[in-house]
Amino acid sequence: MIYLENELVACQKCKLEVEGMAEKGILTPQELKILKHPRRILEANYPVRMDDGSLKIITAFRVQYNLNLGPGKGGIRFHPEVDLDEVSELAFTMALKTSLTQLPFGGAKGGVRIDPKDFSESELERISRGYVREFWKFLGPKTDIPAPDVNTNSKIMAWMLDEYEKIVGEKSPAFITGKPVEDGGSEGRDKSTAMGAFYILQEEYKEIENKKDISVAIQGFGNAGSVIAELLDEAGFKVVAVSDVSGGIYNKDGLDISSLKKFVYEEKNHSVILFDGGEEITNGELLTLDVDLLIPAALGGVITRENVDEVKAGKILELANGPISVEAEKILEERGVVIIPDLLANAGGVIVSYFEWLQNLDNEHWSLEEVNEKLKEKILLAYKKVKELSEKENLSLKKAAYKIAAKRIIGAEKV
Ligand code: GLU
Numbered sequence: 001m002i003y004l005e006n007e008l009v010a011c012q013k014c015k016l017e018v019e020g021m022a023e024k025g026i027l028t029p030q031e032l033k034i035l036k037h038p039r040r041i042l043e044a045n046y047p048v049r050m051d052d053g054s055l056k057i058i059t060a061f062r063v064q065y066n067l068n069l070g071p072g073k074g075g076i077r078f079h080p081e082v083d084l085d086e087v088s089e090l091a092f093t094m095a096l097k098t099s100l101t102q103l104p105f106g107g108a109k110g111g112v113r114i115d116p117k118d119f120s121e122s123e124l125e126r127i128s129r130g131y132v133r134e135f136w137k138f139l140g141p142k143t144d145i146p147a148p149d150v151n152t153n154s155k156i157m158a159w160m161l162d163e164y165e166k167i168v169g170e171k172s173p174a175f176i177t178g179k180p181v182e183d184g185g186s187e188g189r190d191k192s193t194a195m196g197a198f199y200i201l202q203e204e205y206k207e208i209e210n211k212k213d214i215s216v217a218i219q220g221f222g223n224a225g226s227v228i229a230e231l232l233d234e235a236g237f238k239v240v241a242v243s244d245v246s247g248g249i250y251n252k253d254g255l256d257i258s259s260l261k262k263f264v265y266e267e268k269n270h271s272v273i274l275f276d277g278g279e280e281i282t283n284g285e286l287l288t289l290d291v292d293l294l295i296p297a298a299l300g301g302v303i304t305r306e307n308v309d310e311v312k313a314g315k316i317l318e319l320a321n322g323p324i325s326v327e328a329e330k331i332l333e334e335r336g337v338v339i340i341p342d343l344l345a346n347a348g349g350v351i352v353s354y355f356e357w358l359q360n361l362d363n364e365h366w367s368l369e370e371v372n373e374k375l376k377e378k379i380l381l382a383y384k385k386v387k388e389l390s391e392k393e394n395l396s397l398k399k400a401a402y403k404i405a406a407k408r409i410i411g412a413e414k415v
Pocket of ligand 1: 073074075076145146147148149150177321346347349350351353
């Protein structure tokens with residue numbers, strides 16, 4: 001955390017983004033003030049008992065960037081490099097995302113600074129429960145509703161919910177989303193991030209009859225990356241490359257995605273690089289492949305000043321949060337590369353989280369068809385609004401999305 005010109009700045013990228021909007025006249029100086037800083041920052045350093053009896057201090061955060069439109073909403077990620085700057089930036093994106101998609105939520109994010117691979121299952125459970133004990137006073141169905149993010153899943157959500165319910169002494173499934181279906185989770189939540197992006201891509205490429213002509217490279221083969229690979233493959237797109245933390249594979253004629261998924265998940269081979277159906281490439285090489293569509297679906301900050309000149313894709317869909325740095329974005333825009341921004345492209349996750357929250361509050365259970373139908377409607381409405389504004393005012397999709405989202409947040413400010 002640093003002070004700049006006597007102002008506390010917890011997120012350099014948010015500052016750059018909003019100042020960029022102010023320079024372009026999208027935000028007035030007064031509006032800039034509202035969006036430049038996170039509203040509330042929480043940090044905890046709490047002890048957790050390890051299996052060998054020792055104690056470890058766990059550092060964790062929750063940032064509520066803006067609460068103008070409703071309770072905070074946003075996932076919790078477990079990652080060794082999580083810090084306040086990153087969590088603030090992600091909370092900022094969540095605030096814009098919920099605003100753009102017209103959800104009755106503000107934007108928040110949580111992070112735990114650990115590598116989950118270093119811990120046993122029971123240690124992870126104690127870390128997860130500890131997180132709730134630290135922050136529960138600032139969380140709740142009408143206050144701030146967590147969800148999964150990088151390296152967290154429905155099992156972790158179930159532990160967190162159980163801890164919360166023990167503390168408050170009542171059933172409260174709307175406290176957290178992304179739960180297992182048997183604990184009040186929604187149908188379709190697990191695939192919703194990729195599903196939302198898929199609906200957008202169907203619309204984006206609706207004029208192209210033969211989808212085999214569209215080559216796609218996807219960085220990441222986890223919950224978002226593997227599902228979008230499968231959906232695109234089934235719809236006839238040519239997925240030529242995918243990767244995970246260990247590296248990637250490439251086949252110019254297209255990969256056999258259903259066999260690859262089976263190989264990684266059912267046969268538990270854990271990495272795509274061992275699959276015998278393409279040549280091995282690095283994650284860096286995947287980003288610079290000459291493809292029609294590039295989908296970064298893993299971590300943030302992967303396309304930067306350093307590698308942007310090498311990027312050859314004509315279109316980029318940001319399925320991860322913040323994969324393109326502010327500088328790289330400027331360069332890509334100047335080159336005419338179309339960027340479908342994260343706050344739109346990956347909003348399917350939080351949209352279905354909203355449906356889950358509604359079902360919990362109303363004690364209902366919707367079918368998968370109903371969830372997907374509503375998701376499609378909501379995400380395409382946001383997509384169309386962004387497209388319209390970008391054409392009308394000659395803005396990139398990213399700037400148009402930011403403008404719509406920022407204005408709605410600012411319009412709800414009560415001073
Ligand atoms: N972590 C997801 C995101 O970045 C989902 C958040 C949520 O469902 O609240 O959008």
